[in-house]
Amino acid sequence: MKRVYLDYAATSPVKDEVLKEMLPYFSDVFGNPSSVYSYARESKKAIDKARDIVATTINAKAKEIYFTGSGSEADNWAIKGVASALKNKGKHIITSKIEHHAVLHTCEYLEREGFEVTYLDVDENGFIDLVDLENSIREDTILISIMYANNEIGTILPIKQIVEIAKRKSVLVHTDAVQVYGNILIDVIDLGVDLLSLSAHKIYGPKGVGALYIKRGTKINSLIYGGAQEMKKRAGTENIAGIIGFAKAAELAIENIEEHATKLKKLRDKLIEEITKTIPHIRLNGDPIKRLPGNVNICFKYIEGEALLLSLDLVGIAASSGSACTSGSLDPSHVLMAIGLTHEIAHGSLRLSIGDFNSEEDIDYVLEKLPEIVQRLRDMSPLYEEVIGGN
Amino acid sequence: MKRVYLDYAATSPVKDEVLKEMLPYFSDVFGNPSSVYSYARESKKAIDKARDIVATTINAKAKEIYFTGSGSEADNWAIKGVASALKNKGKHIITSKIEHHAVLHTCEYLEREGFEVTYLDVDENGFIDLVDLENSIREDTILISIMYANNEIGTILPIKQIVEIAKRKSVLVHTDAVQVYGNILIDVIDLGVDLLSLSAHKIYGPKGVGALYIKRGTKINSLIYGGAQEMKKRAGTENIAGIIGFAKAAELAIENIEEHATKLKKLRDKLIEEITKTIPHIRLNGDPIKRLPGNVNICFKYIEGEALLLSLDLVGIAASSGSACTSGSLDPSHVLMAIGLTHEIAHGSLRLSIGDFNSEEDIDYVLEKLPEIVQRLRDMSPLYEEVIGGN
Amino acid sequence: MYSEKVMDHFSKPRNVGEIKDADAVGQVGNAKCGDIMKMYMKIENDIIVDVKFKTFGCGSAIATSSIATEMIKGKTIKEAFRLTNRAVADALDGLPPVKMHCSVLAEQAVKTAIYNYAQKNDLYFEELEGFDPDDLECHH
């Protein structure tokens, strides 16, 4: 059976070049980089180089890149770390209703610890209202955390403008750029953000490695205390192979970013156009223009997302509904609710996220299979019965 | 030049069998385990199996094993997680002066957050006084965190007795078993601990993976919030390859634990005996009997540890002084200070930690080189001049 | 995550469709919860001679509907009352814990259809004592 993977926004396979780069660091160059002897010096050098590479890809300095164990850890660290460091200055944080759970659940935790959090509403495409943002900033606001692009609906948010507003009031800005990295060129200087989260496994690097960019001089406490690793800010023996893999993946991603984005956009637009043409009763979620190059998110009315996913899986297509990370839950995605969908419609969402290994044939295969699957499920649906009955 | 690695307590190379087991999980079985489709089901199954394996090695249930990004994360999580969950019950924590920095610095952080921490003294071999422990327990004590074996001096602490005392007062016990794992059989039921930290890279598994055992029913908050991974307690897309590697390493370690420990002890005892015989003015640190099978820690009076390490490195021997993780610092190890050494003597400490890949020849090589290196440095030392001058 | 039995009933559901001149129709669940089950029955001499369903919902909602119809087809109303959600789940070789509510829904859909039949024909079944479809709620 043909197998088509269209869930790159959830995770990506490690590229061969990346794995190849990692291999020597498991058993050969394995020394603890904090040590004195020469084994360790090789590890240390490799990590220094990796830090340099990752820094360069986002126009940061090496000393501003701190490796973590995941994108989630980077998000948790940014928010809790600033909250803890600045709690005497204020206890108010601003974020949006469409953030990743790594941001939202961290904010909810802080609320339980006595912080106040404003969750900004978004419009039907997922944009926050900048006036709303400005009005939400208070004397005691210490951090604004708004994602660079949403993982479910693909909408790209105007971080630079957000930073401008925040800077007028001297408030720190964190952005979760996990989905943007490798798809749109990130320039931390141009953006002006103070903190920015990255994750390796979304850009064909290994899972279990992320990074937090911390602009020089930003006050932040640690999340993981212990040894003096990561310039004394993040303890734990360095995941050398993982870090090397992250750097290689980052290098490849930025090298080919134009080509990659152009290809993905082409496939994305074909998918959206053809689905729109051939399947009625649908809704495209997320901004049609300001959207991640590989993101397609569509609600198919009258049917339910998981049934759709299972059906696609039966013909070899891997996709997701809502967000992969929350699929333990039965509630429809908080993002789809935030953009104003009814439960009924939100339940029928499908995210197809395109990546480097997809071909035009993959897209054609989806376009061949999807209409009949949707039709089959609709034919089973009492909601659809009402609609066609009404004709 | 001959190369002899004797810093296994800092980190170990990944075993070939382990790496082999990991390889399919980078690029082939890479699906996000939280997803619905079949790609993901394979990842999910692999992780479930890994969790089972790790659980079995310490006589826990699979649902009590939570994978983390390091041993340090496990320590931070255990302590902060319990502190945060039980802060309304009390704000007092008991630990010892010889804990790993992942425990100590976390406790210091909690002190800044308004908790009170008792740091128990230890005797000249690194043991806490159990009466002292019992007397330190207060109405508001919520957690006792005492390491199972010390990473620097190798002393093994009586965790079972510690738990008995704690349980009489209904206080939770966490133990950092990072150094014990794979060297002494751990049985969480027999020990009775509530939380126990592990790390993969000390047992020939990959770096950047650890685990926290959380006994069923233990109240604990998350350290990393976000997606529903790790039974909703630790967010972040699972480091599948790392987890698989951890499980394989754990399996191998426990399978061969008797043989492994016997071999290490033999090499350890030879090292200690011969050094004691051939080099004067030394002090063995840590308990001579209740000590990790691979640990040798000796102070060579009148010389300084780093100079010793550099000299050993020049002849191909990799070792450590104080603890690898703190070698960013110039102060002598807090552990050596806690067992009552003077700064002067503590500065001259050497840890040789033996592992699976060491042979008798390695030990002979060290025994050949070490005396002349120590002598050369002593001949340069004004402190030694005073001593021999005094003869 | 699902048993082969579930996948079989999901991919080849039995008795899908509607019965135009049904003697009994029962619909439970709502779109907010993500599951709606609608059951149609032909009943002759207290025997469910035909049954069909339509379901909006996840894989297990569809599979439980399918197997439930199979389990009651040709059975008497009395026997249909004995269809518990456990029985439905067991017949599917189990359901993931978060999906157990689907089997509850199937049980309720059957009951609701018979309730409808009872109402229309002014019949009394002691098994329906205290049962009111309007009281059913989305329990997750």
Added chain:
Amino acid sequence: MYSEKVMDHFSKPRNVGEIKDADAVGQVGNAKCGDIMKMYMKIENDIIVDVKFKTFGCGSAIATSSIATEMIKGKTIKEAFRLTNRAVADALDGLPPVKMHCSVLAEQAVKTAIYNYAQKNDLYFEELEGFDPDDLECHH
């Protein structure tokens, strides 16, 4: 972490040892800090004709002692006063930031030895104005 120059002076230190009938002896640092440097000099006509050292300390402490003795051997006392810690570190192609105090120690050891020479011979050097070895402290 160390330059080749440092490693060279560490592994083959120049001028190690003591001078039994030294004209000047200076010792700085203490065991608590982990570094002690002791310098011995033979001085003839204001010229340091011989110099030896003994050091308890890390690799860079040994290397700085070694290069410092090389830099002042055969020099006048005046010239020796001009030996700054910077000059010592530079001569070693740099030192890691945490090890810069070693170069300070080397500078102080030289000064302390000359101070000892001045005391013994009742000499005055303006460079020693305000300098007192007993005031030196472990700065890290």
